[in-house]
């Protein structure tokens with residue numbers, strides 16, 4: 001738990017962004033509503049566990065095509081994409097495994113990610 005004050009609860013939980021550690025997602029609960037922010041992660045069972053029943057899941061994704069359009073060479077983009085969620089995974093896997101949640105994929109900017 002990061003914060004628990006005046007009905008606002010913010011919970012941090014570890015996600016899978018190996019080899020980059022640690023990496024965290026956050027769950028915010030207030031007034032009977034909840035949202036989970038994934039942070040950078042590949043498909044994470046711990047994130048899915050914390051996202052059960054939330055109203056909204058905002059999940060980072062990395063698209064190989066966006067790296068290509070940004071001029072990043074495939075051999076440079078591949079290891080970055082491998083420790084993130086692709087749009088296909090976000091669209092197919094996450095809604096089924098986080099029942100009742102609405103999901104918003106957010107795209108990582110290749111120029112930012114490529115500096116990691």
Ligand SMILES: [Zn+2]
Pocket residue numbers: 017040041083084113116
């Ligand atoms: Zn990342």
